[in-house]
Every structure is written in C-alpha cells, then in structure tokens.
Amino acid sequence: MKERLQAIRNACFEKLEQAQSLDVLNEIRVEFLGKKGALTEVLKSMKDVAPEERPKVGALVNDARTAIENRLEEVKQALERKLSELRMAEETIDVTLPAKRMTEGHRHVNNIALAEVERFFVGMGYEIVDGPEVEEDYYNFEALNIPANHPAKDEQDTFYINGKILLRTQTSSVQARIMEKGKLPLRILSPGRVYRADEVDATHSPCFHQVEGLVVDDNITFADLKGTLAEFAKEMFGAETKVKFRPHHFPFTEPSAEMDVSCFKCGGKGCRFCKGSGWIEILGCGMVHPRVLTMSGIDPEKYTGFAFGVGLERIALLKYEIDDLRLLYENDLRFLKQF
Amino acid sequence: MNTSLSWIKAYVPDLDCTAQEYTDAMTLSGSKVEGFERLDENLEKIVVAKVLSIAPHPDADKLIVCQMQVSADGETLQIVTGAPNVTVGALIPVVLDGGRVATDHDGKKVPGGTKITKGKLRGVESFGMMCSINELGSSREFYPEAPEYGVYIFDPELYPNVKPGDSAVKALGLDDVNFEYEITSNRVDCFGVIGIAREAAATFGKKFCPPVITETGNKENAADYISVDVQATDLCSRYVARVVKNIKLAPSPLWMQRRLASNGIRPINNIVDITNYVMEEYGQPMHAFDYDTIAGKKIVVRRAAVGETFTTLDGQERKLDPDVLMICDAEKSVGIAGIMGGENSKITENVKTMLFEAACFDGTNIRLSGKRLGMRTDAQAKFEKGLDPNTTMEAMNRACQLIEELGAGEVVGGCVDVYPNPKQPWRVKFDYQRTNRVLGTDIDKETMIRYFETIDLKYDWATGEVIVPTWRQDVLCHADLDEEVARFFGYANIPVTLPKGAVKGIIPLDRRLNDIARDVAEQYGFSEAMTYSFESPKVFDKLLLAADDKLRATVTIANPLGEDFSVMRTTPLNGMLTSLSTNFNRRNKNGRLYEMAKIYLPKAVPVTELPDERIQFTLGFYGDGDFFDMKGVMEDFVGRVGMKGTLTYKNDGAYPFLHPGRQAEMLYEGETIGYLGEIHPTVAQAYGIGDRVYVGVIDMPKICEKASFDIKYEGIARFPAVTRDLSMVMKKSVLAGDVEEVIRRNGGKLLEEYHLFDIYEGSQILEGHKSMAYSVTLRSKDHTLTDEEITGVMNGILKGLAALGVELRQ
Incomplete structure (x- = not known):
C-alpha cells in the first residue's frame, strides 16, 4: 500500500514538473485528487484493508494528498508568476511616445x-x-x-x-x-x-x-x-x-x-x-x-x-x-x- | 510746454544741477519732465576759427585749401573744404581732429553723431572740418542768419565778441538743454516759463528772480489813441490796450531768438518775437494790430453777428456764429478773439503805429469756438486753460519794456484797461493737523508754511488762512493745500501703511457664475474671446434679421468712430462669428471660442434711459462636433450651477440666423434661458466660414436668478434598481423630447434615470418612421420594488407612449 501511494505521488510530481499551463495543472488535479482520481481509487480499496490497519492507511493516504496539494499550489504559484512576468514583458510600451491630452480652452x-x-x-x-x-x-x-x-x-x-x-x-x-x-x-x-x-x-x-x-x-x-x-x-x-x-x-x-x-x-x-x-x-x-x-x-x-x-x-x-x-x-x- | 535750462536759470540764477537731476526733482515736485534734449549732443571739439588765407586745391576745382587760426594765441591749421561761402577773415565753427558733429555725411542727424578725424582730401591734408548749422545739430529755422548752402559764418554784428579759439557751441548758445514738460491742465501758471521757474526755485530751494518790470511809455496817453468798449463782458474779463509808434522792424537780438528757438518758435522780427516771447514767459497771448487800419480809434469786443464771415490773417475766410467772440473797430471786425487776428489789420512791413492787445477771454468759449471753427492756434491753446486776468497787465507791460529795450518802437504812455471786476487773491482756511491726518504724516506747521511761501502762497498767522495768488486758480480748498505740502515734503517721504480695520471681501454671485461658465467652456476646449461692444448696423442684415426684428432697436452712438462702430450690440453673434471667421481663414483647426459678452438692450428708442446690459455666455465652434456637442456644454453648465430642474427645447424657427431645422430655444422649467443651433449656411457664408458653425447663447442674468449652490446629501441607494429597456417605433415627427416627457411624467418618484441608447432610421423600418430605444431605471429609496410597482410604472409609460402613436418593437 505504502509503495502504491509512493508511486502515485511520484507519478504526480513527475507530471507537475512538465506542466506549462494552468489548464494542465487542473487536469493533473483531477487525475490525482478528483472524484475518479488515483487517490480516491486508493481510498475506495480501503474496504480490502484489515480494520485495524485502516487508520494507518488512512493517514498514509492523507499524507500523500497533502503532499500533492502542496506541490500543486507551489507549482501553480510559480507558473502564475512566470505567466504574469511573460505578459508584462510583452506589454512593455515606449514611454517616450507623445502624451494624450484633453484639449482644454484658455482664458483671455x-x-x-x-x-x-x-x-x-x-x-x-x-x-x-x-x-x-x-x-x-x-x-x-x-x-x-x-x-x-x-x-x-x-x-x-x-x-x-x-x-x-x-x-x-x-x-x-x-x-x-x-x-x-x-x-x-x-x-x-x-x-x-x-x-x-x-x-x-x-x-x-x-x-x-x-x-x-x-x-x-x-x-x-x-x-x-x-x-x-x-x-x-x-x-x-x-x-x-x-x-x-x-x-x-x-x-x-x-x-x-x-x-x-x-x-x-x-x-x-x-x-x-x-x-x-x-x-x-x-x-x-x-x-x-x-x-x-x-x-x-x-x-x-x-x-x-x-x-x-x-x-x-x-x-x-x-x-x-x-x-x-x-x-x-x-x-x-x-x-x-x-x- | 518746453523750456531751455538757460531760460529757467535766467530767473533762478543759483540753480545748479544736471539735466537729469533737474528732470527727476521737477517730476517729483509735480512738474513732470517728459524728457530732455541736449542741444550740444554729440558736438565735441568745435571751436571758432578765422580764415587767414585761401588757396586753390591743386587737383580739385571745387575744393579750396584754407589756413585757419584756431586759438587766441595764433595757432593755425590747414583745412580743405568744398563750402562755397568761405572768405578770408570769416569766423567759422570748425570741428578739430577727433571731434564730433551731429550729422552723418548726408547731413542727417544720427545717434552718436559722426567722428571727424584728420585726413587727406584729394591728396591735400585737412586737420578738421568747417561746420554748417545742420552739422551743429540745429537748422536755419532757428538760425535764420545761416546760409542755405555752405558753412556757418559768425556775423560780426551779431557776435561782436566772438574770437578764434572760443567754443563755437557756447558762442551759438548750443550749450543748453531743452526740457519737455507734461503740465497738467490745472496748473495754468506753469504754461509759462515764469511759472515753471517758480516751481524750480521752490523745488531746489533757490531764490526766484522773475523779471523786474519797469515803467514804460512817453508823455502821451494811450487813451488819446484808442478807446475800448467791451460789450460781451461775460466772455472778456479784462482787455488791456497800449500803443507803440515809430515801429522799427528788425531781427530780434540773438538771446531772444535762441530762447524762442528752444521753445520751438521760429524767430521772425522784433515785434512778433516780443509777443511770442512774452507769451512763453507769462503764458499770456498778445496780439498786435496795425493801428492805422483801426477805424474810429475804437476797439469793440462783441459776439459775432449771425451769418458773419471774416478773413483771418492766414487768408482763410471763416464762417462765424454768435457764440464766437470778435474784436472789432468802429466799423468792422479785426480779429477772432483769442484765436487769430484778421487779414485787414495785420502788421505788415510798412507798419508805423501798432495797437497792442492783451486780454483775458473765457477759456471755455475760446475752446468751443475753436472747435466749431476747426482752428487750433498757440494763442487759443493758452486761452483755453483759463488765464489769470492779473497776469494780463503784467504781460502787456513786460512786452512794452522789451520794445523799449530792443528799440523796436516808441511806447505811448498809459494804457486803456477795461477790467470791471478785478480778481482778488482769495483765502483758504488752513489746519496743519488736518493735512497730517490726510497724508498720514507728522509734519510741523512751520515746515508746511515754509513750503507755501516758496511758491508765493502767503500765510496769515492772525486768521490761520492761506492767501492764494490769482495765478494759482487750482488752489481752492484744503485738499489743494494738502497736495502742496505733499509734493514739497516729497511723496516718497510719506509713510507706507495699510488701512486699519477688518472688512469682508466679497465676490458677488454673478461674477462667480461667470467664472463657472468660463471653467465649463474651457473644459470643453473653448478659449475665451473678447470682441468690441459696438458694431455696424449692417450686421443685422448679415444675420438675416427681419426689418422689424426687435434686435434692430439699438443704443446708437451719436459720434462714432465710423459706421462699423456705431451701434451697441444687441446680440453677441457678430463678434463670435467674426472671431471664428478670423480663425477659420487663418487655417486654425477646430476653432472653439466663448465670450462673456454684454449686450445692450434699449428700453426705448431713441434712448431716454440707461439700457438693459446683459451678459451673454456665448459659445461657438466649427470643425469637430455637432449640435449635440454644443447642447452638452450648455447642459453641463446649467447642471454645474445647481439648476436641477427640467431643461426642454423647442424649435419654433425663432432664430433667422440659425439653420431652420437645427435650432432650439432652451427652456428651464418652461422659461427661456438661451438658444443654440447651427449657423444658417447663408450667414456662415457671409462671414466667410466654409464649415458648419454651431453657436450657443445663455442669458446670464437668468442663470443668476435660478442658480443655487444649496446642495444636500441625498444618500446612496441601498435597495436594488430595476432597469427596463423600451424599444419603440414611431413616426419621425415624434420627438425624443416628447418620449422623455412621457417617461418623466409617468416615472414619478420611482424614476431614477433614463437614457436613449439607440436611434435608427432606415431600410429596416417603415418609411417615415424611426426606432428609438430607451433604458429606464426605477428605484425606491426605502424598499425593494415589487413586480406590481414596476409593472404599474411601466404600463403607465407604455400607455402614454401609445397616446403619442408610439409602438413597441416586436
């Protein structure tokens, strides 16, 4: 069980490594944390685990979830920062271009x-x-x-x-x-x-x-x-x-x-x-x-x-x-x- | 008024100051010196030289080589000249090497003059230059003895004491300064040199020494020669006549010629010069008649007869009226009093006996007569100011004294003096503390009285009064004495304080509203213009006003500068359109101007009372924008001055100068406050503007009645608003204003806002129809609206619209 969770974790981290857009990040979230995601699958198989083992396994699953969620957030933030920097770099203007002004009238x-x-x-x-x-x-x-x-x-x-x-x-x-x-x-x-x-x-x-x-x-x-x-x-x-x-x-x-x-x-x-x-x-x-x-x-x-x-x-x-x-x-x- | 420094010094011998010091001090004591001219400006190293010998020039027919004695001890110089009038023995002004003359080589006066250096003329050395009168900065007008061509030669009869080596500038009297004064009209006494000299003496604290007039005349009596009958006593307060016989006409002496010249008067002969000289000295004009032309040994002073004509000594025939005062003899008129003598009695070269007149005529009458006759003489200018009749006799006796001194004739003893009401000095009560109170000073009484005495205002210690001599007609009340103290104490020495006590500063409402109008206009890009208040009545045709349009009733100027400036405007549009036209034709893009322009509406024509002056906030533009841009500026202004009521517009075609389909009267709560529209194409063309022009005019006095700055916080809506869009089709003749009126009327208290968001005319719509879409927002201040309420209001609106023939779009 432990190994299985570790494998999920690794697989997820590996995918996160490759992720280049927020959409991809979302897909990864669904794949691993979603209702039909890998971790949910693990929880579903809890019924096969001996009752006395269940709390232990449960804790293991939660650990894995937290680790994945944390990593997801980290990657998301990094990605957002990167995208924002990219956008701003593209938006750079020539600040020396002429100003736009109201044509106000003048007093005599x-x-x-x-x-x-x-x-x-x-x-x-x-x-x-x-x-x-x-x-x-x-x-x-x-x-x-x-x-x-x-x-x-x-x-x-x-x-x-x-x-x-x-x-x-x-x-x-x-x-x-x-x-x-x-x-x-x-x-x-x-x-x-x-x-x-x-x-x-x-x-x-x-x-x-x-x-x-x-x-x-x-x-x-x-x-x-x-x-x-x-x-x-x-x-x-x-x-x-x-x-x-x-x-x-x-x-x-x-x-x-x-x-x-x-x-x-x-x-x-x-x-x-x-x-x-x-x-x-x-x-x-x-x-x-x-x-x-x-x-x-x-x-x-x-x-x-x-x-x-x-x-x-x-x-x-x-x-x-x-x-x-x-x-x-x-x-x-x-x-x-x-x- | 001009005087030379030397003439002033003749009466203030101790005066010792530079021209600049004189200018400054006199100006600060009240005799403003406008400027001065040094007669010896740019004249340097110019001496009297004597021609010792003349030899022909070896290489030039027109030049001669002269040996000249240039100093008293016999020093000689060689000078080459082309002057045609040089003779051996002549005394000539010569500028030495390194000296300077006033003119350039063409004889024109130049700033800085021209430097003269030794040089060779056609190979012969010349160590200076002989000077003409022009090169000395003057002219034959003032030095009539100078030749028309050639250098100036000192006439030994005129200049018996001039010798080689003397300063030629001094010898000619050019070492002098001419001052030009701006004398104020109240100081009649200062239109004479003596008056100014008195001021100069007082200003510099020097002794004033006016001419001492001595007894003149032979044993005969003037009364045996002439009688004087003053009939118009109201116009002639004094008439003095004396007689001079055995006249010997000759040039006047140089000193007199020079002094007259310094006042810009051309010397003529001794008699003319003496009358001019005395006029300059005393400000009293005099006239000389040829005694032998005076019929009946009699002078009559009377008003001209109706329809009388008279030929003045300049040969012009003048048409007179009974308000012109005439000097006549027993049979005929011989002069226009105070203005000009007659041709029939003027002094000629053959004159033997002369009748001398000095009189005091009424200044106003002389001024008005001169105006009516179109004449302006020096004598008239003096009389106009209103002369002192006591100076009249002094001037006459001074003139006779000069006649005797100059040997110009034999003065007959006695005089005929008609002076029924002699003017006496008057008294003005003086309180030195009052003077100090008015001036804000602390000057002691003795000092003030000393100031008075330097200008011959005597103080009567017994009565505490100042005795004013008759020539000071301007000193009549205490305030006049205050001024005398102030100017001799020195305006500069009066302390500097501010009025005591706090007072509230106030800007009245109408001015504040004007400023708001200016701010709004400027925010919308309009710049402020200013145009004249008067214009041509032809403007009304240009603006297509009907013949009976009430704007054609004007305040009309009786004496305008010309038709173009002859009526006070009744509409601000001509000024606006003219200014827009100027800009359009100078290719200024998007001309936007405004003016706070007064119009002048007469209450009756012709004008019997003051007109209604109304400021019109006038806007105008060409270029970017249309009718609705103009409407926006005007509505914004109305909103800005707190007029929150309903604005409506109607087009009754009331404004002929506007496009018939694009004009509107602007009403606030049903009352007209202005109008706007596109300028009629014919009018725009008449003003030369090749673009659509929009104008807007708001009557500011109306705004002043309705403006309010009483603003109260209304709260911020806490309950939700409901917005319904109404998409409608209607005949083109239905106006947006009609639709809005229905929305307003039925919206009631719940109506928060409405606005047009679409308007369409075209192929999608039935011909002759248009579609409009309004967004209507409803809101209550105290609850959320229920469906029933909303439907109620909307149904009301729809019903009202249906009544207008408006259909909802499917």
Whole structure:
C-alpha cells in the first residue's frame, strides 16, 4: 500500500514538473485528487484493508494528498508568476511616445490679469462691484468734479448716445454710484469696460478695460494709499518691485499721484522695455476729492478716502510682453492658447 | 510746454544741477519732465576759427585749401573744404581732429553723431572740418542768419565778441538743454516759463528772480489813441490796450531768438518775437494790430453777428456764429478773439503805429469756438486753460519794456484797461493737523508754511488762512493745500501703511457664475474671446434679421468712430462669428471660442434711459462636433450651477440666423434661458466660414436668478434598481423630447434615470418612421420594488407612449 501511494505521488510530481499551463495543472488535479482520481481509487480499496490497519492507511493516504496539494499550489504559484512576468514583458510600451491630452480652452489674457488683481484685493477686504457701461453724464463727469465744459471732458474723447447718456470713459463712474448708497466704510473694486474715441492701433483701442478701486472710511490716509498700492505692485510684478509716486492731477482726487513700478525686466537699471528710465507707469490714484465726497452725500470733515484706476490691458501687455493691443481683440487661437 | 535750462536759470540764477537731476526733482515736485534734449549732443571739439588765407586745391576745382587760426594765441591749421561761402577773415565753427558733429555725411542727424578725424582730401591734408548749422545739430529755422548752402559764418554784428579759439557751441548758445514738460491742465501758471521757474526755485530751494518790470511809455496817453468798449463782458474779463509808434522792424537780438528757438518758435522780427516771447514767459497771448487800419480809434469786443464771415490773417475766410467772440473797430471786425487776428489789420512791413492787445477771454468759449471753427492756434491753446486776468497787465507791460529795450518802437504812455471786476487773491482756511491726518504724516506747521511761501502762497498767522495768488486758480480748498505740502515734503517721504480695520471681501454671485461658465467652456476646449461692444448696423442684415426684428432697436452712438462702430450690440453673434471667421481663414483647426459678452438692450428708442446690459455666455465652434456637442456644454453648465430642474427645447424657427431645422430655444422649467443651433449656411457664408458653425447663447442674468449652490446629501441607494429597456417605433415627427416627457411624467418618484441608447432610421423600418430605444431605471429609496410597482410604472409609460402613436418593437 505504502509503495502504491509512493508511486502515485511520484507519478504526480513527475507530471507537475512538465506542466506549462494552468489548464494542465487542473487536469493533473483531477487525475490525482478528483472524484475518479488515483487517490480516491486508493481510498475506495480501503474496504480490502484489515480494520485495524485502516487508520494507518488512512493517514498514509492523507499524507500523500497533502503532499500533492502542496506541490500543486507551489507549482501553480510559480507558473502564475512566470505567466504574469511573460505578459508584462510583452506589454512593455515606449514611454517616450507623445502624451494624450484633453484639449482644454484658455482664458483671455485680460481676465487672467484681472483674476490676479481681484484675488489680491478681495483678500484685502474689497467687494467687487459692477456698474453700467452705458452711463449717465452725471456719474461719468459731474459727480467726479468734472463739470459741463470742463476741458477734461474733451481730453477723454467721449462717445455720446445723447446729451445725457454716454459710454463711460472710466470706471471711476462707479464711485459716486456706490458712495451715494450711503453704506460706509467702503472698500470696493470695480473692473469693467470703458470707451474712448481713439482709433484702433497697436497701443489704442476704442474699447478697453479698467479696474477702479475706492476706499472710504474715517482716517484713511495717503500713506494707506501708498501702502496698499505698493503691496499690489509686489503681488502683480514680483516681491522685489519698488514703487514711485509722482504728483499728478485728476479732477476727482486731491492730492493726486501717478504710480510707477520699477521695471520688472531690468530691475530698475534701465532697458529698452522701460525706455531707459528704470520705471514703468502703471496707474493713477489719489485721495478722493472732498467735493466728490460731498456730492455723493459723504461728509468730508468726517471721512476721507482714496481711489485708484488701473488699465487692465496695460497690465496684461506689460506682464506678458505683448507688443500689440489689437491681438487682444482679434481672438486668433494661436494667440489665445499661449496663456 | 518746453523750456531751455538757460531760460529757467535766467530767473533762478543759483540753480545748479544736471539735466537729469533737474528732470527727476521737477517730476517729483509735480512738474513732470517728459524728457530732455541736449542741444550740444554729440558736438565735441568745435571751436571758432578765422580764415587767414585761401588757396586753390591743386587737383580739385571745387575744393579750396584754407589756413585757419584756431586759438587766441595764433595757432593755425590747414583745412580743405568744398563750402562755397568761405572768405578770408570769416569766423567759422570748425570741428578739430577727433571731434564730433551731429550729422552723418548726408547731413542727417544720427545717434552718436559722426567722428571727424584728420585726413587727406584729394591728396591735400585737412586737420578738421568747417561746420554748417545742420552739422551743429540745429537748422536755419532757428538760425535764420545761416546760409542755405555752405558753412556757418559768425556775423560780426551779431557776435561782436566772438574770437578764434572760443567754443563755437557756447558762442551759438548750443550749450543748453531743452526740457519737455507734461503740465497738467490745472496748473495754468506753469504754461509759462515764469511759472515753471517758480516751481524750480521752490523745488531746489533757490531764490526766484522773475523779471523786474519797469515803467514804460512817453508823455502821451494811450487813451488819446484808442478807446475800448467791451460789450460781451461775460466772455472778456479784462482787455488791456497800449500803443507803440515809430515801429522799427528788425531781427530780434540773438538771446531772444535762441530762447524762442528752444521753445520751438521760429524767430521772425522784433515785434512778433516780443509777443511770442512774452507769451512763453507769462503764458499770456498778445496780439498786435496795425493801428492805422483801426477805424474810429475804437476797439469793440462783441459776439459775432449771425451769418458773419471774416478773413483771418492766414487768408482763410471763416464762417462765424454768435457764440464766437470778435474784436472789432468802429466799423468792422479785426480779429477772432483769442484765436487769430484778421487779414485787414495785420502788421505788415510798412507798419508805423501798432495797437497792442492783451486780454483775458473765457477759456471755455475760446475752446468751443475753436472747435466749431476747426482752428487750433498757440494763442487759443493758452486761452483755453483759463488765464489769470492779473497776469494780463503784467504781460502787456513786460512786452512794452522789451520794445523799449530792443528799440523796436516808441511806447505811448498809459494804457486803456477795461477790467470791471478785478480778481482778488482769495483765502483758504488752513489746519496743519488736518493735512497730517490726510497724508498720514507728522509734519510741523512751520515746515508746511515754509513750503507755501516758496511758491508765493502767503500765510496769515492772525486768521490761520492761506492767501492764494490769482495765478494759482487750482488752489481752492484744503485738499489743494494738502497736495502742496505733499509734493514739497516729497511723496516718497510719506509713510507706507495699510488701512486699519477688518472688512469682508466679497465676490458677488454673478461674477462667480461667470467664472463657472468660463471653467465649463474651457473644459470643453473653448478659449475665451473678447470682441468690441459696438458694431455696424449692417450686421443685422448679415444675420438675416427681419426689418422689424426687435434686435434692430439699438443704443446708437451719436459720434462714432465710423459706421462699423456705431451701434451697441444687441446680440453677441457678430463678434463670435467674426472671431471664428478670423480663425477659420487663418487655417486654425477646430476653432472653439466663448465670450462673456454684454449686450445692450434699449428700453426705448431713441434712448431716454440707461439700457438693459446683459451678459451673454456665448459659445461657438466649427470643425469637430455637432449640435449635440454644443447642447452638452450648455447642459453641463446649467447642471454645474445647481439648476436641477427640467431643461426642454423647442424649435419654433425663432432664430433667422440659425439653420431652420437645427435650432432650439432652451427652456428651464418652461422659461427661456438661451438658444443654440447651427449657423444658417447663408450667414456662415457671409462671414466667410466654409464649415458648419454651431453657436450657443445663455442669458446670464437668468442663470443668476435660478442658480443655487444649496446642495444636500441625498444618500446612496441601498435597495436594488430595476432597469427596463423600451424599444419603440414611431413616426419621425415624434420627438425624443416628447418620449422623455412621457417617461418623466409617468416615472414619478420611482424614476431614477433614463437614457436613449439607440436611434435608427432606415431600410429596416417603415418609411417615415424611426426606432428609438430607451433604458429606464426605477428605484425606491426605502424598499425593494415589487413586480406590481414596476409593472404599474411601466404600463403607465407604455400607455402614454401609445397616446403619442408610439409602438413597441416586436
């Protein structure tokens, strides 16, 4: 009996040795462990064994089964590993082939710049507000201390709809609209389209964008204006950016200033980009003129404020070194996709 | 506005700075210097030389060989020249070996100039070059005594003290710098050299020495020569007249010519030059009439008559209107006030007696008159800004002083001055602490008052007021004083702080929705475009709009740049199609663009109130994709802003610019929120796009009303779903939307989802019919569905479909 079991075991191991596929392994399992398999046959012949011998023989058979099962598992695992390695070897790809990508669209460069401006000022507690582009003469001029027949009205080459309605020439038109609502303190940022009767060329467009900022509270100072805009310049043009404020004149601010930033191309040494001066003019600003406050129903004895206006296209053109304003309104995808 | 450094130094003698220092400091104190030009740029080693002898050149007919004395102690050089005007004894500017002139060999100014070295001309040695005025970087315009051809020769009468060896640059006054300023419109006083000099003195802390005007005139009285009647007192606040007789026209002296030249004014003769000179000094234009042409010894200042015409001194006939202010004599008009004199009274070579006018006209009137007449003169540009009537008299007396100094004529004593309401200096209450509060500074009072005094703003210690001189019309309130303090304290010295107190930053809903729209569009491959808000009314024809289409009612610009920019858009499509066309014609494949484009819908035409401005989320593409791709982007966006209600579509053919069979109005819960479709082939052709074009437009204000970000967790289904497929045949006229409506209506609460998975039209199906297959999923949140429930719902759907004439496929 013992010999018989040994023979079965050997026969099985020999076959396992040769097995090259999982199907063959299964066949071997059936042949030796199946219902009609060799070991089952042995168990069936137990009835011929003397009863006192049966436990012993039974143990022998079980040993043989365990040995075969273990070997089967070993071989199976080895085979699986081998097959898996083989498959993976076949599946090797050229990882340097071109990537597959979604064709995502691109945001307009003006709005990329605007998003940066908005992010900064919202972080500083500003509320973003909107105002009409087709605007009343009053808000665009009169409420900003530019009365009828003021030469500044001519300077801005306004498009008129009729005597009282025009296309706003500046986002400052939002100032009085917001202030006359009477809610203080104010920290607002108002981006939007403005219009001036300029023929289209590389640096002019009859339709462009500005961002207006306005802060009104008790104890707002020119120093606050300087600090705010200095931080803004660093945010937009890099931490090393220096600013310079020059006296200027706007009818709706007093004192007024223009702000230059140190040229971000040459760092202020002077280059072609900044026309050798080391500085680039960026925006106009100033303390809100007391008359403007008064006209909007705010007491200039109690409150002060500052305002500033930035040309969005100017920022975008400078930041991305675009040399022709017309590209921004032409919408050639080869341009749009660069941002 | 320009000034030369030498002219400024005439009034600020102690000024000692480089051109760059001047530029920087003046800019920071408020007189922005745009740039400067050195008149002696690239002029090196140029001396006055005297021609001692001239010999012919042995090998060239057109050249001569000159021996020149180039220094005071008699040093001589040989110079060969082709100049035709060289004579023995002439004093000529000569550039020495190694020196530099401003022009190249063709006489054109070049950056860096041209270096001159000794060399041989046709075999004869030459140790320098004689210079023409052009080679010295200037022109005959400013040096009229220079010959048209040939080298510059110093006229001993004009230059009595020039001798060999002197710097020719200095002798000619070219050792100077010209500054160009950008003066802001409020600083009328700085449109004159004196005003700028006052600023320069204050900026550099030097003494300001304006011209001292002395008494002028003979024993006669101007009033015996002329009377002045100002009728239009509203337009002429002051009129000053003086008389000069025995006029001796001659060139003005060199110093005056040079100063005028530095301001870009061509010297003409002493009288013209004096009026120009005073205009530059004081910013006050003056006019000279030939006294003998003035009828009735009388000047009348009045408005023009209706239909009046007038010939100005440039020979042009001008049509006037009653808002144009005229200067007249007893019989006729003799000049357009503040703009240009008349041909009938202009100064000619034969002038004997001159009537001198200095007046203060209303700036706005002059500006508007000039605009209507289409004229733009230097005088007009000065008047427009609104002059100080007190400067008028000063300028007149300064001009008469110069006439006497230059011997240009005999000034008649006295003057006729019509000045009914003399302007007085005014007072502005000053509180130095308030200034510090506004600026965020801590400057003491004495320092502030010192700043004021350097620019002639006096402080009245008794009343605490600042007394503002009449030329500073821009200083009217405390804030104006704050600025004076700020600019002399230095903007750079003001501290840097941030506003105190915490405030909440807010991005309003409509902007957030716009950004979501942008994100969705970009995810689908659309890039953001920007187009102009105005366009041509012809666009409406291009878009096939009917003559009475309401989109043709526009906000129209009264003064557009041209018809192409004349109406505010009422549809975003022209901008979109134009941009797609640009891309298509530049062979950019699969053009996909979007724009957050405002349209402007008038509430009434003509416009009486502000229009409705609505942002239109506009999508457009050509190339890969079809109607349903566009529909997908739009539906995705609607879903992304939390609009979970039902979207439906209908085609009433409402959009003439779209393909009649491929257009749809998009409705959310029954309300129109947009439209989409294929662009009508005729329209696509009109825009030059040779491909199918799809557009989609969503009205953002509607989205703003309906969007919601109130999202609640709905749980994950725990009970099994049941899916039933419905394979149907129906007439082609039955729409998928109709079938879905039936599914939705009958599906009720148990309907979880449904989708079309097959659609077929063709030979396998009865003609005029189509087959569609929908998969319908039912599920309950709280139990496993029973067969009865499922059958109930499905039967309901089938009944509804049967009512549409839909049959189930066998």
